[in-house]
Amino acid sequence: MAGRIHxxxxxxVKERVRLDEVVGEQVTLxxxxxxxxxxxxxxxxxxxPSFTVRPAxxxxxxxxxxxxxxxxEFVMKIDGLGFADAVERLAQRAGIQLRYVDDGGRTAQRPAxxxxxRQRLLQMHEVAEEFYAxxxxxxxxxxxxxxxxxxxxxxxxDAARFGVGFAPNTGDAxxxxxxxxxxxxxxxxxxxxxxxxxxxxxxxxxxxxVWPIRDVSGHTVAFGARRLFDDDRIEAKYLNSPETPxxxxxxxxxxxxxxxxEISRTKRVVVVEGYTDVMACHLAGVxxxxxxxxxxxxxxxxxxxxxxxxxxxxxxxxxxxxxxDAAGQKAAMKxxxxxxxxxxxxxxxxxxxxxxxxxxxxxxGDEAVRQLVDGRVPLFEFAIRSTxxxxxxxxxxGRLAALDAAAPIIGAIRDRGLQQRYAINLDRWTGFLDERxxxxxxxxxxxxxxxxxxxxxxxPPPPPPRPSVDLNDPVAQLExxxxxxxxxxxxxxxxxxxxxxxxxxxAPGHRAVHDAVVAAGGPAEAPQGxxxxxxxxxxxxxPVASLVDELAAVDLPVSSEEELERWGRSLVAAxxxxxxxxxxxxxxxxxxxxxxxxxxxxxxxxxAELFRLEQARRTWQERAQGGA
Numbered sequence: 354m355a356g357r358i359h360x361x362x363x364x365x366v367k368e369r370v371r372l373d374e375v376v377g378e379q380v381t382l383x384x385x386x387x388x389x390x391x392x393x394x395x396x397x398x399x400x401x402p403s404f405t406v407r408p409a410x411x412x413x414x415x416x417x418x419x420x421x422x423x424x425x426e427f428v429m430k431i432d433g434l435g436f437a438d439a440v441e442r443l444a445q446r447a448g449i450q451l452r453y454v455d456d457g458g459r460t461a462q463r464p465a466x467x468x469x470x471r472q473r474l475l476q477m478h479e480v481a482e483e484f485y486a487x488x489x490x491x492x493x494x495x496x497x498x499x500x501x502x503x504x505x506x507x508x509x510x511d512a513a514r515f516g517v518g519f520a521p522n523t524g525d526a527x528x529x530x531x532x533x534x535x536x537x538x539x540x541x542x543x544x545x546x547x548x549x550x551x552x553x554x555x556x557x558x559x560x561x562x563v564w565p566i567r568d569v570s571g572h573t574v575a576f577g578a579r580r581l582f583d584d585d586r587i588e589a590k591y592l593n594s595p596e597t598p599x600x601x602x603x604x605x606x607x608x609x610x611x612x613x614x615e616i617s618r619t620k621r622v623v624v625v626e627g628y629t630d631v632m633a634c635h636l637a638g639v640x641x642x643x644x645x646x647x648x649x650x651x652x653x654x655x656x657x658x659x660x661x662x663x664x665x666x667x668x669x670x671x672x673x674x675x676x677x678d679a680a681g682q683k684a685a686m687k688x689x690x691x692x693x694x695x696x697x698x699x700x701x702x703x704x705x706x707x708x709x710x711x712x713x714x715x716x717x718g719d720e721a722v723r724q725l726v727d728g729r730v731p732l733f734e735f736a737i738r739s740t741x742x743x744x745x746x747x748x749x750x751g752r753l754a755a756l757d758a759a760a761p762i763i764g765a766i767r768d769r770g771l772q773q774r775y776a777i778n779l780d781r782w783t784g785f786l787d788e789r790x791x792x793x794x795x796x797x798x799x800x801x802x803x804x805x806x807x808x809x810x811x812x813p814p815p816p817p818p819r820p821s822v823d824l825n826d827p828v829a830q831l832e833x834x835x836x837x838x839x840x841x842x843x844x845x846x847x848x849x850x851x852x853x854x855x856x857x858x859x860a861p862g863h864r865a866v867h868d869a870v871v872a873a874g875g876p877a878e879a880p881q882g883x884x885x886x887x888x889x890x891x892x893x894x895x896p897v898a899s900l901v902d903e904l905a906a907v908d909l910p911v912s913s914e915e916e917l918e919r920w921g922r923s924l925v926a927a928x929x930x931x932x933x934x935x936x937x938x939x940x941x942x943x944x945x946x947x948x949x950x951x952x953x954x955x956x957x958x959x960x961a962e963l964f965r966l967e968q969a970r971r972t973w974q975e976r977a978q979g980g981a
Contacts (some may be wrong), residue, residue, distance in 0.1 A: 358440055359452040366440055367883050369447040372424045373408045378570045379431055381617045381663040382406060386908050387917055388841065393660045395431060396420050402663070405906045410841055411883025414906035421902040423883065432599075438471045445472065470543075474599045477536055477544045478573040482565045484530050485518025485558075485576075495519045497581050498562045505629055506715045507636075515564065515632050520578060522560035545575065545594040560585055561592065564607070564628040566600070566646050569657075571610040575600040577628055577646055591627075593647035603653040606643040607631055609661070615640040616661045620669040623702075623726055624650055624658075625710055630674070633711040637722035642710070672700045672729045674710060700729035733775055736762055741783060752783045756794055759783075764798030828931065832863040833904065835928050836870070838921035840905040842914075843876035843885060845921030850876045853925065857932035862900050869893040869901065926976035933970035940966050 373382060373390050385391035385405060394404040394415040403417035414421035420430070428439040444451050489495055489512060498519040502512055512518075520527070528547055538554065541547040547554045561578035568574050575594035580587070594600055608631040616622045623642040625631055634642030645654060650673070662669045702725050704713050714722045740759045745751030759779055766772040773792065780791040835853070838846050850870075858864040870876070872892040879885040886905055893901050911917045940963040947956045 357454050358437065359454055362444070362449060362451050363440060364884065364887075365449055366443050366447060367411055367423060367425070367887065369449065370424045370443045371408060372411055372413065372427075372883075373406050375424045375443070375446075376406050376413060376427060378613075380404065380660050381613075383663065387911055387914060389908060392663065394418060394420070395656075395660055398656060405908070407841060407906055409882065410886040410905045412886055412902060412905050414902055416903075416906070419899075421899075421906065423887075432471070434471055441472050470540075471599055473536065473540055474544050474597065475572050475574070476534075477531055477540065477546060478565070478575070478599075480531060480534055481527055481546055481576070482516055482518065482573045484527055485520055485563050485565075486513070486516060487518075488521050488526075489517065489519040491519075491521075494522060494560065494582075501562055501579075501581060505633075505711055507629075507632060511632065511636060515628075515635075516573070518563050518565075520556065520558035520561050520563050522582075524555050524559060527556045527558075528554055543597060545597045545600070557594070558592065566594070566605055566607055567610045568599075568605070569609050569613060572599075575605065575646065577607070579628075591647060601653075602646055602648045603651055604657065605646045606654060606657060607646050608635070608643040609657070611635060612641050612643050613661055616658075617663065620662060621672065622658050622662060622670075623672045623674065624654075625674045627709070627711070629711040630709050633714040634722060634726075637710070637714050637719035639710075639722060639726050668698075670698050670700060670729075672702055672726055673732070674702045674704075674725065699732040701732050701735040702726050702729040703735075733762070733766060733771075734778070737775065737779060738782065741779075746784055752785060755783050756785065756791065760795045761798040763795050826860075829860050829863070831924065831928050831931070832858050832860055833907070834909075835921075835924045836863060836866050837904045837907050837909060838917070838924060839870050839876050840866075840886060840889065840901065841909065842917055842921065843879035845914075845918045846925050847876040847879070849922055849925040849929075852929050854932065857928055862897065865897045866893070866901055866904065869897060923976070930970060930976075933966060937963065937966045937970050 376382065376390075376392070379395050380392035382390040382392045383402075388407055388409045390406040390408075391402040392404050392406070393399055393402050394417055396415060397418040397420075399417050404413065404415045406413045411423050412421065413423075413427060422430070424443060425436065425439050428434060428442060429436060432439070432442075434442070441451060489498055490509075499509070502508075502517065507517075528541065531541060531546065541554055542549055546557055548557045549555075558576060558578040560582050562581055563576045563578045565573040566575040566577055575597070577594075578592045580590050580592070593602070596602060607628055612622070612635075619641055621641050623634060623639055625634060625642050625644050627644055631642045631644045634640075643658075645651075658671060662671075704710075704721075704725050708716065710722050710725065713725060737759045740762060741755040744755035744758070746755060756779065763772055763775045763779060766775065772795070776792050776795040777788055779795070780786065780788050783791070785791055835846070835850075839850055843850075853867065855864050855867055855871075858867050869889050869892040873879075873885075873888040880888070886901070890898050890901055909917060909920075911920050944956070944960060944963055949956045
């Protein structure tokens with residue numbers, strides 16, 4: 354049937370989709386200068402932002418790991434999609450109906466049933482969410498689900514806000530809905546909404562209260578289901594969707610779609626343990642709460658949270674809330690091991706009596722939930738106290754054992770001042786009252802890794818090979834800036850760029866980029882938006898394309914478009930002046946090789962050329978100094 358996506362539609366997707374909005378759903382972006390945004394790279398671990406997004410060119414690039422691309426390539430990499438699925442997802446976002454061209458050149462629209470797999474799975478989950486929400490309002494068994502919510506302080510409006518629903522116990526009620534919408538058997542199984550037995554397919558969730566699990570963009574990708582009835586053959590209290598092409602537990606945080614903006618604004622993320630805890634926190638005014646989905650908080654979760662918080666901001670906070678029981682303490686210690694993954698400050702909030710946020714809100718109100726989070730204690734302190742509480746501090750041997758157990762934790766603290774402060778606290782908490790002895794014990798452990806020490810991280814992949822450029826050469830830096838202006842803001846150099854010949858660029862890589870820019874029509878013929886860079890890349894081979902991508906993303910040290918235009922013109926004038934200076938030197942050497950008496954005609958022509966070049970050189974120098 355349909356084959357390639359129609360090139361006009363593909364270009365329309367690239368032009369109409371806002372790159373900063375697409376990336377901003379995954380990465381907290383901040384202004385990086387004129388037309389530029391910066392954030393933490395989602396493709397490798399980093400603490401200082403090196404990921405640059407330029408909506409005007411439609412390109413992003415990480416200067417840390419070398420990854421780059423456009424909106425389509427970002428979606429492909431971040432969600433593991435194929436090209437067609439990524440385009441279809443962005444086309445739906447932009448309201449574009451894609452056309453497809455078959456091998457015979459005929460154009461057609463692909464029927465909905467043949468849409469990309471990801472799109473089909475998202476549509477199925479949307480149907481399921483609406484179905485479950487309707488069932489929660491139905492008479493009969495759903496009354497038990499409504500009573501469960503009411504007993505925990507949630508109204509029907511609250512349930513609707515979070516998309517909570519009820520899965521009936523009929524066995525195939527959802528399946529009938531999905532089949533009626535035209536979804537096939539293979540997709541029903543792949544989605545995780547259906548299970549398969551010898552008798553055929555059946556609804557995975559039956560007789561349970563269900564919460565939609567959404568990705569950071571707000572698309573429902575899975576469900577979490579809570580046991581309600583004693584005759585439920587599945588004894589697990591919570592049953593979650595299996596992993597699918599659209600759902601990975603290690604990358605899912607329930608509530609992140611609701612919390613992401615507040616996390617970015619307040620520089621705080623609150624990690625709770627369950628769906629009802631997220632609901633309770635948000636309803637109580639703690640709008641930064643998220644929870645994992647049937648798995649422990651791990652490295653991927655930490656990376657996602659760090660991206661939402663932004664760069665290495667000392668004011669940023671990650672607050673973990675745990676039950677006060679042994680399982681809660683174990684979870685807290687697991688979180689402690691991930692502390693070094695954050696550049697933010699990490700804390701623990703445990704309610705008196707060990708209540709979770711949902712129970713606390715029910716017993717003491719919204720204010721108590723807010724106070725729980727505000728009363729957080731540093732994760733280091735919680736880890737140390739939890740460790741020494743396991744020992745008999747009334748005996749000398751018990752205190753010594755507690756000291757040796759806690760010392761590696763303190764020894765792993767990166768900040769030496771903070772390390773000493775906790776060592777002094779440890780002396781007081783264990784009752785030694787001998788700071789020198791305790792400090793010496795801690796120092797013995799500070800050289801070793803210890804719990805929570807940074808783990809060796811895999812080195813990011815090397816950037817693609819590209820033509821060599823000496824960035825310490827001021828002339829090469831000037832060439833680099835001229836080309837960056839031509840790629841990022843072609844209008845700023847449109848009137849003067851054509852004066853530059855290829856030999857104005859000394860670095861071979863820069864000369865190759867100049868040739869690609871000229872082949873694409875030059876800045877004076879540049880179309881608006883991402884189409885310009887796409888056109889230039891059409892004339893750049895692999896290594897040169899990598900350099901084009903880099904130059905299209907580097908920062909331009911100006912604060913306004915007016916300043917950029919003056920700056921760009923002066924850069925071109927300076928580079929043209931340097932080229933003219935070299936030409937004058939070459940012409941002078943050529944003139945000196947001529948004999949005025951025997952080569953009068955050639956000498957006169959060479960003198961005239963030297964005079965012309967001298968005038969051109971002075972003109973460019975004056976324009977460079979005057980801002981062109």
